[in-house]
Amino acid sequence: MTESHIEQMNEGFHQGTVFRAEQVPFPPPPPADLQDTLHGLMKLNGLIIRSLEEISGRGANAVTYRAGKKFGHEVAKYFRKIDNVEEALEELSHILRGQYTFEIWKPADSSSYIQQENGTTFIYLVFHDCIVRQTLRRNGQEQGGPLCQTLYGYVVGAIEEITGKKAKIEIVHTGPNACLKKLILR
Amino acid sequence: MIEINVDKEACNGCGLCVKDCPMKVYELKDGLSVPIRSANCMGCLSCHEICPAQALEHKGVYPSKRYYIDLKVAEMLGKVI
Numbered sequence: 550m551t552e553s554h555i556e557q558m559n560e561g562f563h564q565g566t567v568f569r570a571e572q573v574p575f576p577p578p579p580p581a582d583l584q585d586t587l588h589g590l591m592k593l594n595g596l597i598i599r600s601l602e603e604i605s606g607r608g609a610n611a612v613t614y615r616a617g618k619k620f621g622h623e624v625a626k627y628f629r630k631i632d633n634v635e636e637a638l639e640e641l642s643h644i645l646r647g648q649y650t651f652e653i654w655k656p657a658d659s660s661s662y663i664q665q666e667n668g669t670t671f672i673y674l675v676f677h678d679c680i681v682r683q684t685l686r687r688n689g690q691e692q693g694g695p696l697c698q699t700l701y702g703y704v705v706g707a708i709e710e711i712t713g714k715k716a717k718i719e720i721v722h723t724g725p726n727a728c729l730k731k732l733i734l735r
Numbered sequence: 736m737i738e739i740n741v742d743k744e745a746c747n748g749c750g751l752c753v754k755d756c757p758m759k760v761y762e763l764k765d766g767l768s769v770p771i772r773s774a775n776c777m778g779c780l781s782c783h784e785i786c787p788a789q790a791l792e793h794k795g796v797y798p799s800k801r802y803y804i805d806l807k808v809a810e811m812l813g814k815v816i
Contacts, residue, residue, distance in 0.1 A: 554781075561797075562778075562794070562797040563737075563795055564738070564795065565795060566794075566795070566797070567792065567793070568783055568793040568796055569792050570796075580812070587802055588803075588805070608758050632794065649802075656758060656764070657772070657775050657776075658775070668811050676777075677797050678776075678799045678800045679799070683800065683802055683803040684803070686803045690737035711794075722779060723779070723781075724779025725779070725780050725783075726778055726779055726780035726783075726796065726799050727777055727780070727797070727799060729757060729777055729779065
């Protein structure tokens with residue numbers, strides 16, 4: 550997959566929306582009955598994670614990461630196998646759109662999407678729409694905790710299944726509108 | 736590309752956006768925050784949320800879905816604000 554292809558895909562994330570301090574742009578609401586179900590589900594998930602954290606402490610991260618990874622492997626085993634990681638990520642982004650919409654990202658001063666730093670090779674991923682972030686913010690919980698680990702596990706599991714290569718995800722930054730992650734390739 | 740505008744009248748130069756941004760988009764110059772690397776902004780809007788003076792404006796950001804916002808509460812707040 551060429552860089553121009555990724556850039557073409559990334560154009561979809563560059564919209565004319567203006568975020569002013571005094572305004573929060575609301576997307577169109579889901580139907581009322583669906584919204585009630587969604588909020589109930591988000592609350593339930595938040596409480597499960599909070600309880601898991603209280604009982605297992607830091608071990609909660611391992612449990613949720615494992616669950617996410619299994620889910621990723623399970624879902625991706627039906628995908629076609631691709632050797633190229635960038636192409637696999639593009640396919641995954643397309644499949645997960647709406648749940649975990651993400652783009653392959655690079656700083657403007659960087660020439661390639663595949664970055665090198667201290668002997669590690671990685672790709673930056675920016676997660677835009679994310680059901681985990683929405684759940685955490687609905688419940689007033691901190692981002693980057695055990696529920697985020699399910700997402701890391703999911704992406705790692707899916708990438709491993711598609712490419713047959715080992716990978717790892719690290720969190721770089723979490724925000725209200727997007728999160729920056731590093732997909733470390735081994 | 737994302738365009739960032741800082742309201743010079745509102746910015747109090749606290750530097751929270753400078754500390755928080757992982758891509759070092761902002762720098763403090765003459766006691767004001769200046770977006771010197773807007774091209775490196777990935778639109779997380781952390782700075783937007785953290786700014787105590789509400790001095791930041793972002794243009795060209797992909798708006799992520801925000802179904803967590805309780806629309807009934809937002810509607811009530813809208814009547815007050």
